[in-house]
Amino acid sequence: MTDKKNQLLERKDIEEKYKWDLTSLYGNDKRWEEDFEELKKLSEEITEFKGNVTQDPKALLKVIELKLDISRKSENIFTYAKMRLDEDTRKDKYQGLNDKAKSLMVQVEERLSFIVPEILKLSKEELEKFMEDEQELKQYKHYLDEILRKREHILSPTEEAIIAQVGDVANSPEDTFSMLNNADIKFPEIKNEDDETVEITHGKFIPLMMSKDRRVRKEAFEGLYKTYEGFKNTFASTLTGEIKKNIFYSKIRKYDSALQASLDTNNIPTSVYDNLIKAVHDNLDSMHKYVKLRKKALKLDELHMYDLYTPIVKNVEMKIPYDEGQQIVLKGLNPLGKDYLNRVEEGLENNWIDVYENKGKRSGAYSWGTYDSNPFILLNYQDTLDNVFTLAHEMGHSLHSYYSRENQPYVYGGYSIFVAEVASTANEALLMDYMLKNTNDKNEKLYLLNHYLEQFRGTVYRQTMFAEFEKLIHEEAEKGESITSDKLSNIYKELNEKYYGSDMVIDEEIAMEWARIPHFYYNFYVFQYATGFSAAVALAQKILNGEEKALDKYIGFLSSGSSDYPINVLKKAGVDMTSPQPVDDALKLFGELVDEMEKLMAE
Template identity: 75%
Template sequence: MSENKTVKERKELNDNYKWDLSGLYINDESWEDDFKKLKELSNEITEFKGKVVENSNTLLEVIELKLKIDRKLENIYTYAKMKLDEDTREDKYQSLNDRATSLMVEINGKLSFITPEILSLQGDKLKEYIKENDQLKTYEHFLNEIIRKKDHVLSPKEEAIIAKIGDVSGVPQKTFSMLNNADIKFPTIKDEDGNDVEISHGTFIPLMESKDRKVRESAFKGLYNTYDKFKNTFASTLSGDVKKNIFYSKVRNYNSALEASLDQNNVSTEVYNNLIDGVHDNLPSMHKYVKLRKEVLGLNELHMYDLYTSIVKDVDMKIPYDEGKDMVVEGLKPLGSDYLNVVKKGLESRWIDVYENKGKRSGAYSWGTYDSEPYILLNYKDTLDNVFTLAHELGHSMHSYYSKKNQPYVYGGYSIFVAEVASTANEALLMDHMLKNTQDKQKKLYLLNHYLEQFRGTVYRQTMFAEFEKIIHERVEKGESLTADRLSEIYKDLNKKYYGEDIVIDDEIAMEWARIPHFYYNFYVFQYATGFSAAVALSQKILNGEENAIEKYLGFLKSGSSDYPINVLKKAGVDMTSKEPVNNALKLFGDLVDEMEKLIKE
């Protein structure tokens, strides 16, 4: 099956290219049964109010009941959301998602007394409990993590209030998602063959990669002029989400929303600021790449809509999904047979929802629960970029797979800070394989161009996003308002800084902030850049055949959240508290620019 330029209804797609969620719930009725059971189960835990730390046995009982509730709630919420993502127009799954979200808020309220009571333990009482009850040993890191955040946990009554507003605090993101995925309609344009193509989240980047500049310009203006018509609504949703983050940071006694967000993973704001400073120091390499792009494309003026098209002519790499799967498997061979066997299982067992359909959530992700497969949502188009997206999401899924297989539920997930490492390592290995097995000069240039675009998109672009997030939060923290015009001004100025003097910063790009869902993820995007840097370091160790490199890497994947993310990476051989990984990654970027320039001039 290959791509079709007409976006289909979901029922028109072959089931082999849809994920099979029956491993999570066999049908909606079984979801309803679990929903009722969880309601009943959550009432049991309220009987422990005021008794959580009476003795070690009670503490153990409360922790295990809480985790049982969390586990079932995770299944309920994930199923509802993933079913909605299949087609965001479906009233039935909008309802299920709303009910799951409301239940989550309700249950979080019921559980809110637990943490404050654990924090009431005096002196070395917790150590005594762990010493006298061997079963508590499993939860030592979990308990220590609660104690670490003691200064930011409120009274039981206050925590209950905070939990109850969870449903309300999610409104900005939910409104953005419905507007961006279900309600907004983009125009139809002509592609390079003169066919009508509807601009959508799935078709936009392929259109921007077109060799025909008129197609690129039409797609660019068609998309952003549509966003401009809704700019005040998007500004309102983003401003609301920023205010939510600031509210939570203030009530939890943090100095800023940034500090509050990073503290969840025990990461200092210095890591965030070092990333931005490091990228600023290496902007000359990006500016050189932009200048090279302008020269090779032979343009008097390079525009923002010229950034995605390949600067290598006469290379047509259309890659159907089934061919892309085989390429990914070949690229991941350095990780060994155990890793590869699981990858193959995932590719053949309907872990993946492959193609775009009308109403489907845009983008791509890997998600699931401790009890389910690590599912993948794609909106696959027959492009090289989408092959790398498949490799990327498989990295996430493999990280989840190994974590769940080797850790108890309490540590079965992993920190957001390390979430992009495995995914990007997969991409680096795939790229290395393709470069080494490509003799054709034009194809090699094409791949180098793609690799440079990964750096541009993952290190430079995501750091620009991170700086944008930092600026808008700081503005609101100082009492300023975020109007559409102000957001656009900030965003356009950042584009000027990051891309330099050799490109026209078109007015339309100032609206790009309106279409980025990650701006609603509370300082998430910087981790793409730090994760990319760590991934480059780890993949190089594997490819260079360093002693125990594969074992250490698999150990990283198996660690889950059993230790702090900085420590987990250190054990794998990468120290993210230093500037070295970021600087090395950007040095590699500069070297790749030089290599491409040399090949072009040969």
């Protein structure tokens, strides 16, 4: 007999209080259809300005405001259609709306594509004169500055058209890697801890590496990486192609390096990247101490790379129903002040959140919404500790959006990817601090500490190691050195030896890990995981320590949107990412947590 309690419900059977209310976006589908038709008309109207964007200040103002109106309406239309589909992906009606929205978005982007090249025809002096003659243009100064800032790296229209046309060819290294890594490569079968035959797959690899049975971990580890070893020259070829592509684009756009070209997208100086690596190097002793502690906790004579994922603290189950989870989050976020908490409560009580899984609902979690709507959160809550942290995390995104939209005009109402994870991770840091201070159960505290330490290891240390690897292999290629599979493996193994220290046996197989990391095809992306986490921890510590005006500055950060460059926005909040200090401070906390865990384990 099936237990009905464990059956997945249809959406109509979920209580309304646990479902989001999208009426702040559109009251009904008819209003969406009306906006859809209006957007088509507006996108046709703006093409009438082609060739005349900068004929005079009033024309430029009209074009900017019409473009922003189109973008704003586009976001509303796409977001509503996608969120309706996410409620139940089986619904034909919302599949249709989502497809219509995506098709129109492509059409709109094509119709807007003439605007930036025409603005770039103006010199800085001409633009300043335009703003003097038309005062309303001044509110768009940063928006226009961001367009003009990249002028020296923009080529002629003909050259830009050629670059656009070779886009598919340029993507071939990543496409080939993806096909080989996801479709063609096959891993061996092993016996799991229940003596069942299982095939190693990408999805099963980490669960196998978390097994209590060391034989299972070792066989999974060796099986995976020996398979990659058999394709090492092909993977080296795809990664080399990616590196050469990045270098080509950096040279043709007149940058000093591929790293500089990538970071310039968000106006991030390369010193931020270098300082991250330096700060992590300066704090490797704490990672080495954690490795030694893990070796001791697992009672192993030798700690191998395949022992990194298995839990140190076992037999701890924390079952936290949603209503209880809400209260824990509110208590954890108390240091952020009454105004912040009132807004969190508003979200919890006014149907911002779609809480439970239902048949057909999209998996995972996210925070979304538009400038004109409430923030919304999609969850699939399962009464676990991880889900409580997910609620705090997504609420951080939502409150960041709430404050930005409330305090900025639409043009600056969003925020850069460089700062996107700061508010969410700061919430997690505050919640962790609260939970650690409010548990008397030794094993529960050890479990929480290990959870937090693993976040540091995976997000700061490991992602920085990835970032250093990317930097080194690009520098080799920029010097004209050949990139072979052996060179890639040697560099990668040496980095593992440096980051994990002498208490870790650096197995030969780990030298091939570079071959399975898709992020190495994302053009210097991963460092932002480490900088975002570090900035968040630094800001949370300032608030917890009661530093003068720390909370006011943090709320100011949340309220800034994209009104300034991300580095400047963080600097005003008290975190200077051009300095190693924020990463040093975050890793100092990591060291203190390692000491606390060691002391607790000794009791």
